[in-house]
Amino acid sequence: MSNFSWEEFFRLPPEQKAPHFQRNGRPYHALIAQQFERPFLDRLCELATRTRRIAKTRGGRLFLQDLLSDKRAMLYFAQPSTRTFLSFYAACQIVGLQPAEVRDTNTSSELKGESPEDSVRTFSSYFDVIIMRHPVGGFAEKIAWMLSNTERTVPVINAGSGKDQHPTQALLDIYTLQRSFEERGGIEGKHVVFVGDLARGRTVRSLSWLLKLYPGVRQTFVAPAALQIGEDVLDSLRRAGVAFECTDDFEAAVPQADAIYMTRIQDEWDTAKESAALDTSRFKFTAAHLARLKPDAILMHPLPRRDEIAPACDADPRAMYWRQVRNGMWIRAALLLVIFDRDVEVDRYYEDLTR
Amino acid sequence: MSNFSWEEFFRLPPEQKAPHFQRNGRPYHALIAQQFERPFLDRLCELATRTRRIAKTRGGRLFLQDLLSDKRAMLYFAQPSTRTFLSFYAACQIVGLQPAEVRDTNTSSELKGESPEDSVRTFSSYFDVIIMRHPVGGFAEKIAWMLSNTERTVPVINAGSGKDQHPTQALLDIYTLQRSFEERGGIEGKHVVFVGDLARGRTVRSLSWLLKLYPGVRQTFVAPAALQIGEDVLDSLRRAGVAFECTDDFEAAVPQADAIYMTRIQDEWDTAKESAALDTSRFKFTAAHLARLKPDAILMHPLPRRDEIAPACDADPRAMYWRQVRNGMWIRAALLLVIFDRDVEVDRYYEDLTR
Amino acid sequence: MSNFSWEEFFRLPPEQKAPHFQRNGRPYHALIAQQFERPFLDRLCELATRTRRIAKTRGGRLFLQDLLSDKRAMLYFAQPSTRTFLSFYAACQIVGLQPAEVRDTNTSSELKGESPEDSVRTFSSYFDVIIMRHPVGGFAEKIAWMLSNTERTVPVINAGSGKDQHPTQALLDIYTLQRSFEERGGIEGKHVVFVGDLARGRTVRSLSWLLKLYPGVRQTFVAPAALQIGEDVLDSLRRAGVAFECTDDFEAAVPQADAIYMTRIQDEWDTAKESAALDTSRFKFTAAHLARLKPDAILMHPLPRRDEIAPACDADPRAMYWRQVRNGMWIRAALLLVIFDRDVEVDRYYEDLTR
DSSP states (O other): OTTSOHHHHHHSOHHHHGGGGEETTEESSBOOGGGOOHHHHHHHHHHHHHHHHHTTSHHHHHHHHHHTTTOEEEEEESSOOHHHHHHHHHHHHHTTOEEEEEOOSSOHHHHTTOOHHHHHHHHHHTOSEEEEEESSTTHHHHHHHHHTTSSOOOOEEEEEETTTBOHHHHHHHHHHHHHHTGGGTOSTTOEEEEESOTTTOHHHHHHHHHHTTSTTOEEEEEOOGGGOOOHHHHHHHHHHTOOEEEESOHHHHGGGOSEEEEOOOOGGGOSSOGGGGSOOGGGOBOGGGGGGSOTTOEEEOOSOOSSSBOGGGTTSTTBOHHHHHHHHHHHHHHHHHHHTTOHHHHHHHHHHHHO | OTTSOHHHHHHSOHHHHGGGGEETTEESSBOOGGGOOHHHHHHHHHHHHHHHHHTTSHHHHHHHHHHTTTOEEEEEESSOOHHHHHHHHHHHHHTTOEEEEEOOSSOHHHHTTOOHHHHHHHHHHTOSEEEEEESSTTHHHHHHHHHHTSSOOOOEEEEEETTTBOHHHHHHHHHHHHHHTGGGTOSTTOEEEEESOTTTOHHHHHHHHHHTTSTTOEEEEEOOGGGOOOHHHHHHHHHHTOOEEEESOHHHHGGGOSEEEEOOOOTTSOSSOGGGGSOOGGGOBOGGGGGGSOTTOEEEOOSOOSSSBOGGGTTSTTBOHHHHHHHHHHHHHHHHHHHTTOHHHHHHHHHHHHO | OTTSOHHHHHHSOHHHHGGGGEETTEESSBOOGGGOOHHHHHHHHHHHHHHHHHTTSHHHHHHHHHHTTTOEEEEEESSOOHHHHHHHHHHHHHTTOEEEEEOOSSOHHHHTTOOHHHHHHHHHHTOSEEEEEESSTTHHHHHHHHHTTSSOOOOEEEEEETTTBOHHHHHHHHHHHHHHTGGGTOSTTOEEEEESOTTTOHHHHHHHHHHTTSTTOEEEEEOOGGGOOOHHHHHHHHHTTOOEEEESOHHHHGGGOSEEEEOOOOGGGOSSOGGGGSOOGGGOBOHHHHTTSOTTOEEEOOSOOSSSBOGGGTTSTTBOHHHHHHHHHHHHHHHHHHHTTOHHHHHHHHHHHHO
């Protein structure tokens, strides 16, 4: 990407950016959900499952910890997110990557007048990978671009930037669907129902995009009109020939779903608190809905939740949101192994184990 | 404890709660001082001493670090306490437990409207044990109860919750007494004098309870009337047949004590700063008191101190408060080993060492 | 130093303090730039280079990590400095020292009325070395002095205290000069030009002092009159017979320099923002200056920068400030190895490697 100015690069469509985030045909940076292709998703899910199974024994855990034990990760969280932070932190620990953290929203250097780019370049000097969350959209990409113009490039993993991208959340959602439907023919042909704040949720946008890679998946978007999914997402589905529907009838959608993906009204993005005026009471999953959900459907939520899903649903085996949390840790561990090219050793260990 | 509703469980007397915190006859959670019985205290002190001695060589330190190296601990400190945090952090490092930390009083998820229970359940998903400090009394117990109703329970260690419980402080105080009186027949039969803010200090309440397990211990409570120890504590001593005395005569108590336990006026709990009006000047240990203290008595303080003990006393061999700090680290390391059932390996190593 | 009262000790001239910071002829504490002598600087640079080269392979990195793996470091940063913090943190990780951190400006104990000395003594109880940054000048020295009066002394490394001392910054500057001039006869005889805020920059003061240890080095100080270097520094150069010059003619200095050391106006120390009134526009290094810089000169900056050096200079091979950042990590790793007396093992490994 160093052949472009930053502005030129940033304006490229995702498909044209993606190759710049690869090295030797596999992700080097993980910056946008659109960079992931189907073979990679399948591979990453397989690797996450192998890692998870290997980790069931002390011997396996020590094996995994050894893999990246000579590397150091910087978790730079300029925007608070304890959940994502801890998930990455634990993922680093699983594969032995030694973590260091910056969780200040105002780092001291910026107080001294340093540019954010200089700050991150400095921090990157000490580490082998940067995992970063930042309030500004595109910031993680900008850092990857900037480092590609220096003598010392390191992989950049986007742990959420601005309103648009949180690619590892999309990966964990795919992994959860893949695990849940593993013995039912996979994700292909399933009906996924998205519910809630679809206008602003970057999670839904990314997952919708990736589901296009699975033939026969039907997508339904359930939201009040003001929070319905963007036309750009629908255009992209149309171009890909994906069957979809937009509705505000949650009750009708529940019994048809193979997966229900509930989301939270993201009013922390609001300045005027306009969402308070919206009636979202019809878009909540209650204990009563459990009876109308297919016996083999699953109920997902990226968390944190408010009252979109009643806690009384938590014990139902179809409630998958707590498992989603754990899946995030495993898929992130798998991603780190791929980025540092140590996944083949996991395969070898796993094959010995299952021989 | 999953057979109870939370409210039912919380109202149980400590003795009835205790068995629910055990697994296979040993602590699984460490939540309240009242759950610890005499054989456990003796065992934990022995284990702390063995761990401490093993740690004197590089080989021993590497042995200890290996014991829990495949496990991860979450230190969730919703209430600031640098001292207790670092003590647990170092204890984790000694036994190889990989620590991660949340030290924000406001975690980002709570800003997004998540319940504290959901937050902690999420964080617990990534780790093998939770060490938590929280301003709300009973919160650590509530988390242990909640997790017992899920598929993935992990041990919960209470690092201080509300005004009532700080069980590992009580353990380190017992360990300090045990070490100090090891060659004088143990804690049995000694005279322990508590001084200062006895009404509010959870430390004193817990230690007083545990001392009942040591026959012949006499307890004296020295405080101005407004800060004297609670009637509930005295009732409990009466029922156990423990000899005790309440007084405001510090000068008379000093020469009689085998152990003096000084405490700080805890006015950070005050809203109206009522303690400022109290004259506490008669309840301070000065350099002049050293001459009146028994030659083999010990002087303790849970720290932080203000002016309850003059810094001029620090160099006296009877001043035990700095050693108390180190003892806290060792006893916490021992507790972690017990919870994860790795203590037998310490015994084996120690026996080889001393053979 | 325990033979002195703190006040007596603090007033000693640096040369008389230095021996108290040594053990067995090598640094035990690293507190002031003036404690370092020439043979030590040469040794430390050699060790940093060896460590850096060993770290190029996975085997080498694992070797280094093993060296201090049984030790724990406390990074106590009472004053924010993400850059220095991360540099030390990574240095600890390189040599396997297990880090723990306190990055609050207000620790909880101080809220409870504890003295800063008690706080640090408590924290030091759990660790094998303290790396500390503090806003109060002399604080790190005071802690070292205080601990020397206790049963348990640990090494103290000053990571910046007050306006005067930041000794490891001086070490990394020396290392950068040494590496850059390695094949041109070393630092001896070179012309070093300091530019910018020389009145307040502790970096310049320390580096100027250490350069006296290298025969034939010429020092030029370029600053507006109000920010010119202190008379005490010049006196010290005069006594040492060092050739120096003070000027405000930046343009004339550029082509003569072997090393240009740019600095930032440190107005975060200002209360009245007096520096805003100063015209500093003539003391900036722009892309146009590159043409007038000697082909083998180097351009340094301690960072963070504002606009003292144009980002367009970053890609020039003579721009050494990003390498300075990495050098800081290596020299700090080397310092930790010396303090814990594990440097001989690095020599052995290196000799095997280069045999």
